[in-house]
Amino acid sequence: MLGYAAVMSRLLIIILSCLPLLAFAGDFYKWVDKKGVVHYTDKPVRDAEVLSLPEPPPAPPAAPYSSQSGDTEGESDADTGVGYSKFAIGTPEQDATIRSNEGLVNVSFFIAPALRAGHKIVVTLDGQKLKDQSASTQFSLQGIPRGTHTLKAEIVDDKGQTLASANAVSFHLRQKSILQP
Secondary structure, X not given: OOOHHHHHHHHHHHHHHHHHHHHHOOOEEEEEOXXXXXXXXXXXXXXXXXXXXXXXXXXXXXXXXXXXXXXXXXXXXXXXXXXXXXEEEEEOOOOEEEEXXXXXXXXXXXXXXXXOOOOEEEEEEOOEEOOOOEOOOEEEEOOOOOEEEEEEEEEEOOOOOEEEEEEEEEEEEEOOOOOOO
16 A cells, blocks of 8 residues: 555656646636645636646747758748747746655656757756756656755757757755754
8 A cells, every 4th residue: 555655746746747738728727625625627617716837938049950961051940940939847837845855856848849859958957957968858856955946948959059948947945854844
């Protein structure tokens, strides 16, 4: 039989796995029932708070890029098909407080169109590039110490050129301590 923490961890992973799908959903709603339980739904409910996804930052101008070594002068991102219309950090949210004694932080990104072959996401935590840089739009950071942290992300091509940048997100990691159990 699984303990409460294990069940909640699995539930959190399932919810976070579905988060990118919300980028394509319409409005969704948050409401609290009489027992104080928070519910989320895509159907309007009386006294429900309408939730909306954060607007992605405007894409910075990027140098023209082509996977071919031929003549690309004068082509724009739209012509070469490598522009990203949306790139944002989905989780953690700006100024979120995360409670995890293990220092576990789930990270996800909203990217439109989908990440192209040869492109990867470079993630920086507190000014330090993370070792694992990949094409994954969801992953977990482990062993993060308590305190306030800043997460940044960029999409880069195989040559290391930045194609898109997400707005930086600051979050707070809290852990139990002897002083505050």
